[in-house]
Amino acid sequence: MTENTLTPTSGRREEPPELPEVISLLPLRNSVLFPGSIIPIDVGRPKSVKLIEEAIANERPIIGIVTQREARVEEPTEADLHAVGCAARILKVIKLAKDNYSVILQGVMRISIERVVASEPFLKARVSELPDVEGEDVEAVALVQSIKETAKRLIALVPELPREAAALLDSVSDPSQVADLVISNLDIEAGEKQEVLAANNVRERLRKVLMLLTRQLEILKVRERINSQVQEEMGHSQREYVLRQQLKAIKGELGEIDDESGDIEEFQKKIVDAKMPEEAEKVARKQLDRLKAMQPSSAEYTVTRTYLEWLVDLPWSISSEDQLDIATVRTVLNEDHYDLEKVKKRILEYMAVLKLNASKKGPILCLLGPPGVGKTSLGKSIARAIGRKFVRISLGGVRDEAEIRGHRRTYVGSLPGRIIQGIKRAGTNNPVMMLDEIDKLGHDFRGDPGSALLEVLDPEQNWSFSDHYLEVPFDLSRVMFIATSNYLDPIPPALKDRLEILRLPGYTRQESLAIAKRFLLPKQIGEHGLEKSDLKVSFTDDALLEMIDSYTHEAGVRNLEREISTVIRGIAVKVVEGEVKDEVVITKEVIPEYLGPQKYLPEVAERTAEPGVATGLAWTPVGGEIMFVEATQMPGKGGLMLTGQLGDVMKESAQAAMSYVKSHLNPLGIEKSAIENIDIHVHVPAGGIPKDGPSAGVAMFAAITSLLTGTCVRPDVAMTGEITLRGLVLPVGGIKEKMLAAHRAGIKRVILPERNQKDIVDVPEEIRQDMTILCVKNVHDVAEHVFERPVIPADAAPEAASSEAARGEPPATAAT
Numbered sequence: 001m002t003e004n005t006l007t008p009t010s011g012r013r014e015e016p017p018e019l020p021e022v023i024s025l026l027p028l029r030n031s032v033l034f035p036g037s038i039i040p041i042d043v044g045r046p047k048s049v050k051l052i053e054e055a056i057a058n059e060r061p062i063i064g065i066v067t068q069r070e071a072r073v074e075e076p077t078e079a080d081l082h083a084v085g086c087a088a089r090i091l092k093v094i095k096l097a098k099d100n101y102s103v104i105l106q107g108v109m110r111i112s113i114e115r116v117v118a119s120e121p122f123l124k125a126r127v128s129e130l131p132d133v134e135g136e137d138v139e140a141v142a143l144v145q146s147i148k149e150t151a152k153r154l155i156a157l158v159p160e161l162p163r164e165a166a167a168l169l170d171s172v173s174d175p176s177q178v179a180d181l182v183i184s185n186l187d188i189e190a191g192e193k194q195e196v197l198a199a200n201n202v203r204e205r206l207r208k209v210l211m212l213l214t215r216q217l218e219i220l221k222v223r224e225r226i227n228s229q230v231q232e233e234m235g236h237s238q239r240e241y242v243l244r245q246q247l248k249a250i251k252g253e254l255g256e257i258d259d260e261s262g263d264i265e266e267f268q269k270k271i272v273d274a275k276m277p278e279e280a281e282k283v284a285r286k287q288l289d290r291l292k293a294m295q296p297s298s299a300e301y302t303v304t305r306t307y308l309e310w311l312v313d314l315p316w317s318i319s320s321e322d323q324l325d326i327a328t329v330r331t332v333l334n335e336d337h338y339d340l341e342k343v344k345k346r347i348l349e350y351m352a353v354l355k356l357n358a359s360k361k362g363p364i365l366c367l368l369g370p371p372g373v374g375k376t377s378l379g380k381s382i383a384r385a386i387g388r389k390f391v392r393i394s395l396g397g398v399r400d401e402a403e404i405r406g407h408r409r410t411y412v413g414s415l416p417g418r419i420i421q422g423i424k425r426a427g428t429n430n431p432v433m434m435l436d437e438i439d440k441l442g443h444d445f446r447g448d449p450g451s452a453l454l455e456v457l458d459p460e461q462n463w464s465f466s467d468h469y470l471e472v473p474f475d476l477s478r479v480m481f482i483a484t485s486n487y488l489d490p491i492p493p494a495l496k497d498r499l500e501i502l503r504l505p506g507y508t509r510q511e512s513l514a515i516a517k518r519f520l521l522p523k524q525i526g527e528h529g530l531e532k533s534d535l536k537v538s539f540t541d542d543a544l545l546e547m548i549d550s551y552t553h554e555a556g557v558r559n560l561e562r563e564i565s566t567v568i569r570g571i572a573v574k575v576v577e578g579e580v581k582d583e584v585v586i587t588k589e590v591i592p593e594y595l596g597p598q599k600y601l602p603e604v605a606e607r608t609a610e611p612g613v614a615t616g617l618a619w620t621p622v623g624g625e626i627m628f629v630e631a632t633q634m635p636g637k638g639g640l641m642l643t644g645q646l647g648d649v650m651k652e653s654a655q656a657a658m659s660y661v662k663s664h665l666n667p668l669g670i671e672k673s674a675i676e677n678i679d680i681h682v683h684v685p686a687g688g689i690p691k692d693g694p695s696a697g698v699a700m701f702a703a704i705t706s707l708l709t710g711t712c713v714r715p716d717v718a719m720t721g722e723i724t725l726r727g728l729v730l731p732v733g734g735i736k737e738k739m740l741a742a743h744r745a746g747i748k749r750v751i752l753p754e755r756n757q758k759d760i761v762d763v764p765e766e767i768r769q770d771m772t773i774l775c776v777k778n779v780h781d782v783a784e785h786v787f788e789r790p791v792i793p794a795d796a797a798p799e800a801a802s803s804e805a806a807r808g809e810p811p812a813t814a815a816t
Helices: 046-055 138-157 164-170 175-184 190-198 202-233 236-254 259-274 278-292 299-313 326-336 341-356 375-386 418-426 449-456 509-527 541-550 558-577 588-595 648-663 672-676 697-709 735-744 754-762 765-770 779-786 799-806
Strands: 022-028 038-043 062-067 084-097 100-118 124-129 364-368 390-394 432-436 480-485 500-503 536-539 583-586 613-620 623-635 640-643 678-683 717-719 749-753 772-776 813-815
Touching: 022 046, 022 084, 022 100, 038 046, 046 084, 046 100, 062 100, 084 124, 084 190, 138 164, 138 175, 138 202, 164 175, 175 190, 175 202, 190 202, 259 278, 259 299, 278 299, 299 418, 326 341, 326 375, 341 364, 341 375, 341 500, 375 390, 375 432, 375 480, 390 418, 418 432, 509 536, 509 541, 509 558, 536 541, 536 558, 541 558, 541 588, 558 583, 558 588, 583 588, 613 697, 613 735, 623 697, 623 735, 640 648, 648 678, 648 697, 672 678, 678 697, 697 717, 697 779, 717 779, 735 749, 735 754, 735 765, 749 754, 749 779, 754 772, 772 779
Parallel strands: 022 062, 364 480, 364 500, 390 432, 432 480, 536 583, 613 717, 640 678, 717 749, 749 772
Antiparallel strands: 022 124, 038 100, 062 084, 084 100, 100 124, 613 623, 623 678, 772 813
């Protein structure tokens, strides 16, 4: 029981109590209570509330329920009440709010009100019981049977009534109870129910009930017949048409503007102005005809109207005018981005072809490179250079095919896919559309978005791209698509085949310095409000190079921009506190004051100062990295242990290097007995980072050979390349990225496979000038260049090298 629930003090079920001579009267407006019935009523009038509160304080409360003659009377007197009522027991009282109760009453017996004896605080009256008379003869039995049969037919016509009602009716045999049960559940006027309540002659009461029940049954039959006739004569569309004509006439009489007609006329005008293709215009006009016949309040009307809005708002024939002046395009690209010559060259080629052939389809470019090299911002720059609108669509984490191709209109809240939404947002049919992070697409039970992009990114198909929502083809052939990606492998092969890959490998120290001076510094000074003050802020080249070398470790410039921002914020604090006024020059010496101690220290010389350590070069999705390979020995039986989260390919490289060393002990000057009694442990530090790939074979060979011969690897040399069991050095990928990483680490000599010599042309000139690049063909050439002293005598070259020399092939070549 809750605190708002009130119940009688005694919960025992008893026989009807004796009727007091004087009882409290509760007037009802439109309800009549019969003996044996249970009804809920709401009590809110002040006198009635007082009556209920006093009654529930007594055990087994009995009150009189009397129906008012006029429901409008707020404070009824004796003259406003019927003379016959019903004594009732209060079963339950629920407090709904202050001075508001819900009361459940059970009728006990008929009562006759003889005289009202009090009106305050509520009505009280002297009453007497009104007993039944003449209720057990043959006529009464016949009337009861007729009532039951009629009631069952009525129950069958009213689907809302439960089927258990018929069983309940059969369980009652007393004529008086049958009459009260049926009349209390009939939907008739309160006055008619009161007449039945006032009849104490059971036969008379049964006849009244049968008459009212028969009348109610006939009403239901007539209503059922009318409904059937109406449904047969007037279909849904005809009824809707009649109602629409009536509504139109009413609006005309009232002088109201017909918004629906205005919408129809507006859509007709927009369809003409949109200059759609013939197929799209045909669909639009068909949907407009459907819209005319619909009721505006229906859900289908809203769906069709939204669909028409999408059709007429798309830029079917609106194109932006291209900037075809090659010199202007080149100038804009150079203003916004430093270097990136391959991309700029490709854009200039496209604009030159477009100038000669205006119907040329847009290219599908994919900018592939590590984070922070300017892939996304390059899209904006391209759009500005050629005078087109720019739309960026982020594909990172998209797993639903409907995000690309749209939802079908049968779904609630359906919309076109991101491609069509981007076209509408641009307002032209030839924007520069950037598909950002195309390698981060996912797929699950909702479909494969990568496969949905196949039609979008195929120049031979996208002239008729069909969105599930529009269901009419839209020409995407004039759109210039630019995708960005950090990785190439996650892109599905079919999608990759449609892309023209442009690699952005990363920046050298000098390129990062130029970008910082030309772009990052002015941007950060402006964003932090220092350009508005009279303070002049400048950074020396040494300071910027210190930030590049010792505080960032990246292929791009995103972290460099953050570090510059940190320094600018430190200057801003000093400006606000009045420590500096006219000019601030940031030198290399004050950088730790703003950025703290160095984050990255050169450690190549320190790591390779003892035998068993070699410096390799690795490619990662975020640029090149240097990688140390460490080897040590311990007593054992000639085994090899590998650690450092190495992948299968790298493990195989280590095993191949070990096998080559074991098979060439004499040329390497290693005693057989020495290697039989030891185990070798090869470890690649940074064990928390998984490592794999074929380019570590040469470094593995150098580390193992250095350990077994006791000869240190030169501290200024790094190497890459795969090794075979015959000692040949095979080519690998990512040469430019690896060279950039070596240069950042201070490496002066780089060992590359001879077949990678063609890739050196991609390395920036400043790095080629600053480093010695040695191209090797076999491990004999490697040993000649990486160790501080020779480990293989000139007359003891390995078999592979000897056979090559016998064939007259040249030795290792150097490119500097």
